[in-house]
Amino acid sequence: MPLFEYKAVAPSGETVQGTMEAGSLDMVVLKLQEAGNIPLHAREQGAGGFSLSALRMGRRGMNAREVGEFTQQLSTLLVAGLPLDRSLQVMLELSENERVNRTVTEIRDRVRSGGSLSDALEEQHGAFNRLFVNMVRAGEVGGTLDVTLSRLTDYLERSRDLKDSIISALIYPILLLVLAAGSLILLLVYVIPQFTPIFEELGGDLPLITKLVLGVGSILQNFWWAIVLVTFLVVMQFRRMLADPEKRFAWDTRVLSMKWVGDLVGKIEIARLSRTLGTLLTNGVPLLGALSIARNVLSNTVLRKDVTDASREVKTGGSLAHNLAKSGRFPRLALQMISVGEETGQLDAMLLKVSDTYDVEVRNTIDRLLSVFTPVVTLLLAVLIGTIVLSVLVAILSINDLVG
Secondary structure, eight states: OOEEEEEEEOTTSOEEEEEEEOSSHHHHHHHHHHTTOEEEEEEETTSOEEESOOOOOBTTBOOHHHHHHHHHHHHHHHHTTOOHHHHHHHHHHHOOOHHHHHHHHHHHHHHHTTOOHHHHHHTSTTSSOHHHHHHHHHHHHHTOHHHHHHHHHHHHHHHHHHHHHHHHHHHHHHHHHHHHHHHHHHIIIIIGGGGHHHHHHHOSOOOHHHHHHHHHHHHHHHSHHHHHHHHHHHHHHHHHHHHSHHHHHHHHHHHHHSTTHHHHHHHHHHHHHHHHHHHHHHTTOOHHHHHHHHGGGOOOHHHHHHHHHHHHHHHTTOOHHHHHHTTSOSOHHHHHHHHHHHHHTOHHHHHHHHHHHHHHHHHHHHHHHHHHHHHHHHHHHHHHHHHHHHHHHHHHHHHHHHHO
């Protein structure tokens, strides 16, 4: 039987490690749990395996995935009954990275000196955002820190899943575009110029289509640096434009007005907003405070302003759904579900259902767009390549006619 290495937390709170013979990795985890231990790390000697301690941090702090892993591990230890400082100590013992050791040590020392976990997280140079810190603070006040961290883990996982699904869906079309552009550049820069000496030797006036193709190839071959420079300047100018609040607002307005893109952006934003707002309300954060935090997760400044305006009206006793509807930019289904949640006193649960609904809608919308995009790009590539090939054939035939 294979030999497995493991680390676990014993019922006494001590970290234990050793080796165990078992038929599979799952069997090792099961045996540790049956003995009352909390499995933290297990793997076959010389191979990778199960781990709750995949905690790594870059030089400038944790990324989203690492924050999620940190939250999941701390939640697991607290749910198991370990006190906070002991849980942080266990995480410190598991870390093999100096920067992680330094961060966890700072959090642990802050907690041991009488500070709260939320204050300790807030001091970590922005690694934990305002949403994270405020939810932890609400969990501390309500005495439900372990439950709060579990909800945060679920929130971060769902947010990451939506982002990953969008990125995964875009990989193929981006790859297709890159290959298409590469094929065209290869033809225009390296293949077509090989025919130029032949055409010059045979003489005669070339057809217009051939002159255009040769001209484009010559420009790409001799002035590629200018194309790269202009592209760079355009990108920098666009980024500078988005840095201006008024221009950014105008651009975001234009994006929302686009037929397909605007619909997709709106669904992504409402899914993000409702998930954040629902998670905050479930954790006991008041509605006005939750709106103040949740609006910051919106990347579209127009929708963010709409939420800000709605929160002002809610402050005076207005309905959230009614005031969001005033802008005319939020989906009707979402507004109806929010309205039902307000009427039944289950706004938090309804908002989470809205996020689940629009997560599915986003995936379906992306699938529909890609189902149109992929054949269009393929057809366009075929037309362009066919035009290039045709330009060569027409030139050869016209010169042969002249020679004949």
